[in-house]
Amino acid sequence: MAGGGPVRRESTRDARYEILRIAAMLMIVLCHAVAYLPWGLEEYPGWKGDAAIGVDQFGGQFGVSTFFMLSGFFLVDHPFSFKRPVKVLVQTFCYSAVCTAVMGLVYPHIGFLRQPNMPWHGVDLVFYLYIGLAPVINNAYWFITAYVLMTLFSPLVNLALARLTRSQALWFMCLAGFLSVMPFISFSGFAYNGLFWTTLVYALLCYAIGGWIRLHGRSLRRSPGMLHVLIYGVLAYAGLTAFIHVARGQSAVARFFAWKPRSIYGTLPLLAVILSAMILLALSRGPKHRSTLPTMSGKVVNAVAASTFGVYLIHQNMLVGSDVWRIAGRIAPAPSPHGIVQTAFVLVAVVLAVFALLSACSWIFDNLMVRPLQNLAARALDGSRAERFAAELSRSWMEGAREGSETNGA
Incomplete structure (x- = not known):
């Protein structure tokens, strides 16, 4: 998957984007560690709790938006194929099915992991089996569901980016971005009622931004450097934390707009x-040739980057994901609420340990089970009616892209 999943790419991959994938997943793991470790970090009083919620929200949203954006960056000028979403579906099914089996067959025999409603039976059994065996349509992983839908919509976004001028496409992206802010200045609610800003809109916006950067990034007169990125990141996090402080304190403005400090959409x-x-813009404006690492380092980075989706599918599984943090919380010492440095140190150590362990599990599971099934599914699609439709769709997109380039050039 161009956004960080299992699709194989050429053997020489650009280390800059592989490292960015790893960083994005680390931020997602950090987000969930803050939210789900049994230390109550987000319940700390005052600015400490606000800062913890800020890490949760800012880190998680940075991670998922980066994955969506990388997909647009790499797929905007590529032919569409149903193999891509099918491979994601196969990978998600494998992880979800195994996690469901572990929950049902292993957990009842481990005391501290046993759940109150186990063993499952009757309606509960049907419910969990249906979600576990059809996770994408049941939104068991909101990110995966949004990713698959984004991939299916991608030919339309690619065509729009090809036909629109740079400024026209930017205008539409700014309009879509405004929808993410609108709930905070209207009565549609802080917790997002999904009326305009949905996970699909979120995914398509980030995909379009990534595609726009790929098509127009190098034509910009100026682009941000890493110092600008660092300064903006610090200011944005500080601004978000201040906003959370206002919402959490339920000031008059917060009560007026019904703001709450947490939301499923971030x-x-x-x-x-x-x-x-x-x-992404700063990276894309760098050298055109691929940035590579020494052979051994490059292999490690590529392997870790390829395992990132597996890391997500394990620690965000609706049945076993919370137990990852329950176990981690039992092993790692609970930090003192008064020791900010100690808390940060222990939190980072736990995140790195969990990420490393899940990366190893993902690498093994992907190679033993997922990729062989993905290859079978890909071969089954070869020459199918679906792939013929995808080829026709790609031809239409390429014709539209040529017409758009001629119109914009004129």
């Missing part, structure tokens, strides 16, 4: 989206 995701775009 708090002010546009701040993190802008950071992801700045980083």
Whole structure:
């Protein structure tokens, strides 16, 4: 997957983007560690709790927006194929099915992991089996569901980016970005009612930004450097934390707009989206040739980058994901609420340990089970009616792209 999943790419991959994938998943793991470790970090009083919620929201939104954006960056000028979403579906099914089996067959025999409603039976059994065996249509992983839908919509976004001028496409992206802010200045609610800003809109916006950077990034007169990225990142996080402080304190403004400190869609995701775009733009404006690492280092980075989706599918599984943090919380010492440095040190250590362990598990599971099934599915699609339709869709997109380039050139 161009956004960080299992699709194989050429053997020489650009280390800059592989490292960015790893950093994005680390931020997602950090987000969930803050939210789910049994230390109550987000319940700390005052600015400490606000800062913890800020890390949760800002880190998580940066991670997912980066994955969406990288997909647009690498797929905007590539022919569409159903193999890409099918491979994601196969990978998600494998992880979800195995996690469901572990939950049902292993957990009842381990005391501290046993759940109150186990063993499953009757309606509960049907419910969990249906979600576990059809996770994408049940939104068991919101990010995966949004990713698959984004991939299916990608030919339309590619065509739009090809036909529109640079400024026209930018205008539409700014309009879509405004939808993420609108709930905070209207009565549609802080917790997002999904009326305009949905996970699909979020994914398509980030995809379009990545594609726009690929098509127009080098034509810009100026682009952000890493110092600008660092300064913006610090200011954006500080601004988000201040916003959370206002919402959490339920000031008059917060009560007027019914703001709440947490939301399933994240708090002010546009701040993190802008950071992801700045980083990707800065990387894309670098040397045109691929940045490679020494052979052994490059192999490690490629392997870790390829395992990032597996890391997500394990620690965000609706059945076993919370137990990852429950176990980590049992092993790692709970930091003192008064020791900020100690808390940060222990938190980073736990995140790196969990990421490393899940990366190893993902690498093994992907090679033993997932990729062989993905290859079978890909071969089954070869020459199928679906792939013929995809080829026709790609031809239409390429014709539209040529017409757009001729119109814009004129």
